[in-house]
Amino acid sequence: MDNHLNNYHLPQFPEPYWRESTSIPEFPKLDKSIHADIGIVGGGITGITTAYLLTKKGYKVALLEADKLLNGTTGHTTAKITAQHGLIYDELIQHVGENKAQKYYHACMDAKQFIKDTITEFNISCDYSKQDAYIYTNSDNYISKIDKEMTAYQMLGIDGELTNEIPLDLPIKKAIVMKNQAQFHPLKYLKALVEYIAKNGGLIFENSTAIDVENGDHPNIITRDGHRVTCNHVVAASHFPFYGGQGYYFARMYPERSYIVAAKSTKNYPGGMYINAEQPTRSIRSTTIDDQELWLIGGENHKTGQGESTIKHYEKLAQFAWETFGLETFPYRWSAQDLTTLDKIPFIGRVTDDQPEVLIATGFRKWGMTSGTIAAHVLTDLITDQDNDYVDLYAPSRFHADPDVKKFLSINTDVAKHFIHHKLEFPSTKIEEIEKDQAKIVRINGNRAGVYRDQDGEVHAVDTTCTHMGCEVNWNEGDRTWDCPCHGSRFSIDGQVMEGPAQQPLQMYHVQQQEDTND
Numbered sequence: 191m192d193n194h195l196n197n198y199h200l201p202q203f204p205e206p207y208w209r210e211s212t213s214i215p216e217f218p219k220l221d222k223s224i225h226a227d228i229g230i231v232g233g234g235i236t237g238i239t240t241a242y243l244l245t246k247k248g249y250k251v252a253l254l255e256a257d258k259l260l261n262g263t264t265g266h267t268t269a270k271i272t273a274q275h276g277l278i279y280d281e282l283i284q285h286v287g288e289n290k291a292q293k294y295y296h297a298c299m300d301a302k303q304f305i306k307d308t309i310t311e312f313n314i315s316c317d318y319s320k321q322d323a324y325i326y327t328n329s330d331n332y333i334s335k336i337d338k339e340m341t342a343y344q345m346l347g348i349d350g351e352l353t354n355e356i357p358l359d360l361p362i363k364k365a366i367v368m369k370n371q372a373q374f375h376p377l378k379y380l381k382a383l384v385e386y387i388a389k390n391g392g393l394i395f396e397n398s399t400a401i402d403v404e405n406g407d408h409p410n411i412i413t414r415d416g417h418r419v420t421c422n423h424v425v426a427a428s429h430f431p432f433y434g435g436q437g438y439y440f441a442r443m444y445p446e447r448s449y450i451v452a453a454k455s456t457k458n459y460p461g462g463m464y465i466n467a468e469q470p471t472r473s474i475r476s477t478t479i480d481d482q483e484l485w486l487i488g489g490e491n492h493k494t495g496q497g498e499s500t501i502k503h504y505e506k507l508a509q510f511a512w513e514t515f516g517l518e519t520f521p522y523r524w525s526a527q528d529l530t531t532l533d534k535i536p537f538i539g540r541v542t543d544d545q546p547e548v549l550i551a552t553g554f555r556k557w558g559m560t561s562g563t564i565a566a567h568v569l570t571d572l573i574t575d576q577d578n579d580y581v582d583l584y585a586p587s588r589f590h591a592d593p594d595v596k597k598f599l600s601i602n603t604d605v606a607k608h609f610i611h612h613k614l615e616f617p618s619t620k621i622e623e624i625e626k627d628q629a630k631i632v633r634i635n636g637n638r639a640g641v642y643r644d645q646d647g648e649v650h651a652v653d654t655t656c657t658h659m660g661c662e663v664n665w666n667e668g669d670r671t672w673d674c675p676c677h678g679s680r681f682s683i684d685g686q687v688m689e690g691p692a693q694q695p696l697q698m699y700h701v702q703q704q705e706d707t708n709d
Contacts, residue, residue: 198508199520200451204669206266206524207452207477207484212377214259215384220398223418226252228573229411231400232427233257234264235380235558236551239566240425241392242383247574251392252419254411256399256428256687259384260377263429263558266526268450268473268488270463271305272371273298274323275557277335277467278534279342285533290583292346294535297580301563302372309379312386316378317477324356326365327467333364335467340366357460358474360514373463373475376559401693403433409547414693423573426541426550427565430529430678430690434550435542437586440658440691443529443537443553445678448491449503449668450524452484453517459483472510479521487511491556494527495675500668525669527678527689528556538565538584539572549573550586621649629665629683634699638662640672642683652685653697663696672696 228244230237233255241251273295282291309318327336336352343350349369356365388394398417403424404410411419426433434440448471459476466472471489478484487510490503504523511517531537531553538561541548549572551565564580571578582588619630621641629642631654640654640663652672654663661676671688672681680689685696 198505198512199518200504200508200523201521204524205522206450207479207486207522208267208269208375208377209261209265210522211479212375212381214377214381215388217259217388217394217396220254220395220413220415220417220419223420224252224393226250226393226419226421228252228423228425229409229419229421230254230425230427231411231432232262232425232429233259233394233396234262234427234429235376235562236565236569237425237427238380238383238387239563240427240569241387241394243566243570244573245387245390245392247570249573251387252421253387253392253394254398254400254413254419255394255396258396259394260380262689263526263528263554264376264380264562266450266524267376267558268475268486269376269477269559270323270371270373270475270557271302271559272323272368272463272557273302273348273560274325274368274371275555275560276465277325277332277339279346279348280335280338281534283342283345286535286583288345291342293580293583295346295348297564297583298557298560300567301560304563304567305374305379305559306372308383309374312382314379314382316375316382318372318374318379320370320372321461321463321475323368323371323463323465324353324358324365325465325467326356326360326362328361328363329468330363332467336364336366343368356464357462358464359460360464360474371463373477374559375477399687399693400428400432403548405545405548407547422547424548425569425573426548426552427562427569428690429527429552431541431550431552432690432693433541433548434691435545435548437542437550439537439550439552439586440677443531445494445527445529445689446491446556447494447500447525447527447673448488448556449500449507450486450488450522450526451504451507451511451520452486452522453508453511453515454479454519454521455483455485455515455517457483457515459485470506472507484521485511485515485517487517493675494678494680495664495666495673500525500666504668526556527680528558529553529678530555533588536561536565536584537586538568539581539586541586543587621651624649629667629670631665639699640665640696642670644683650683651699652681652683653699655696656692657687657694657696658690658692
C-alpha cells in the first residue's frame with residue numbers, strides 16, 4: 191500500500207483534520223447501572239444536539255458512546271451546513287409531493303439557522319462562514335436534470351439560480367446555485383455543546399457500548415458489560431440504530447463509503463461549496479490550517495465492502511486535485527460511512543408505532559450536519575410532547591410504493607448475491623505468505639479467515655463471517671478494516687465492531703493456532 195500512497199504523497203494512515211485540530215473532552219466508561227430521564231446512544235451531532243436541547247429543558251440526560259465522542263461519521267464529514275443535498279427537490283416533488291418537498295427544504299434551513307444562532311449565543315469560534323452551494327455538471331445528460339431542479343426551486347421558493355460559470359476554476363456545462371448556505375468546523379462547534387451538557391448535569395460516558403433495549407414503561411438500555419440505563423425514553427442516535435425493534439432497518443437502508451483528501455495550497459480559494467451532479471462524485475470546499483488554505487476534495491462513494499481496493503479511491507481524489515487545481519500536498523485523508531433510506535429522506539422518530547418510548551435517527555445520506563440537527567429537534571419535541579411540523583415527513587413507519595418497492599428489491603437482491611458469492615470462495619493463501627501491512631483471506635481449521643500482518647509483523651486473524659446476518663466481510667485496504675458488503679458492518683483488525691448493524695465482534699484466532707493449523 192505504501193507505493194500507492196507515495197505516488198500522491200498521501201498520509202499512511204487516515205486521520206480527519208477535524209479531530210486532529212480539536213481537543214475533545216474525555217469521559218469515563220459506564221461502570222454501573224444508573225437512572226436518567228432520557229438515555230441517548232451515540233456521540234455524534236444527533237446525540238449531542240439532542241442531549242443539549244433536553245438538558246436546556248431541565249431533563250437529566252445520560253449519553254453513551256461506544257468509542258470516543260465525535261469519532262464516527264460526524265468526525266469524518268465535509269461539514270457543509272446546507273439544504274442543497276444534491277439534485278433532490280425535483281425527485282422529492284415527484285415521489286412525495288410538493289408539500290413534503292417544501293417541508294424538507296424548510297427543515298434544513300431551520301437547522302442551519304439553529305446552528306448559526308447557537309454559535310452566536312455561545313460565541314463559538316468554529317470557522318463558520320456563509321457560502322453559496324453549487325451543483326455543477328460536465329455531462330450533457332445532466333443539463334436537463336439541473337434545469338428540472340431549478341424548476342423545483344422556483345416551485346418551492348428556494349433562493350437559487352442557474353449559471354454557466356462558477357467562481358471555482360473548473361470547466362462546467364451548467365450549474366445551479368443555492369444562495370446563503372454555510373460551512374463550519376463541526377467539532378469546535380459540538381465541543382461547546384458537550385461542555386454545556388457536562389456543566390449542567392448531563393452524564394456522558396465513552397467506551398460504553400449499548401447492545402439492546404429492554405422495553406417497558408421505563409425502558410432499560412443494556413450495555414455489553416451488563417449495565418443498565420433505566421429511563422423514560424431511549425434515543426438511538428448511533429448512525430445505524432443499535433436497536434431497531436421490528437423496524438427491519440438493515441433491509442430499508444443501504445450503506446455507502448465516501449472519501450476525502452485534504453490538500454494544502456498557496457492558491458486563493460474563491461469561496462463556495464461545490465459538488466457535481468454525475469458520478470464519480472467530486473465535492474469541494476475549503477477550510478484553513480495555520481492561516482493556510484486547506485482544500486477538501488471528497489467523493490468516490492461506493493457500497494460498503496464492495497468494489498475495487500479502497501486505497502484507489504483516495505488516489506483518484508488526489509489525482510483529480512492535482513490535475514484540476516495543481517494541488518500536491520495532502521496532510522490528511524479520511525473516509526466516512528453513510529446510510530441512505532429507500533426514499534432518500536432520513537428516518538427520524540419512533541422506532542415502531544407500538545414502541546413510542548424508543549426513538550431513532552438514521553439514514554442521513556451524507557448530509558448529517560443539517561439532518562442531525564433536524565433530528566435532534568424532532569426527537570426532543572416528540573419526547574416533550576411538543577408540536578413539530580416535520581414529524582410526519584421523517585416518520586420511520588412511512589412507506590412509498592414508488593420508489594420504495596424497486597429500491598427494496600434492488601438492495602436485497604444485491605445482499606443475496608454477495609452473501610452467496612463469498613461463501614463459495616476457497617482461499618489457498620498461506621499465512622506465512624502475507625507481507626507486512628497486508629491482509630489476505632486464508633483457511634484456518636477449514637474456516638474462512640481474514641488475516642492482517644501489521645507493520646511490526648504481528649498477525650491479526652479473525653473469522654470473516656459477519657456477526658449480523660452471516661455475510662462474509664472483505665478487507666478495506668484504505669482504512670485497514672473488515673467491511674461487510676451486505677449491510678455495512680465494519681470491524682477492526684482484531685474484530686471489534688466499528689459500525690453497525692452488527693453488535694458482536696468477529697471471532698479471533700490466536701497466532702499460534704494460525705501458524706499451526708493453516709491448511
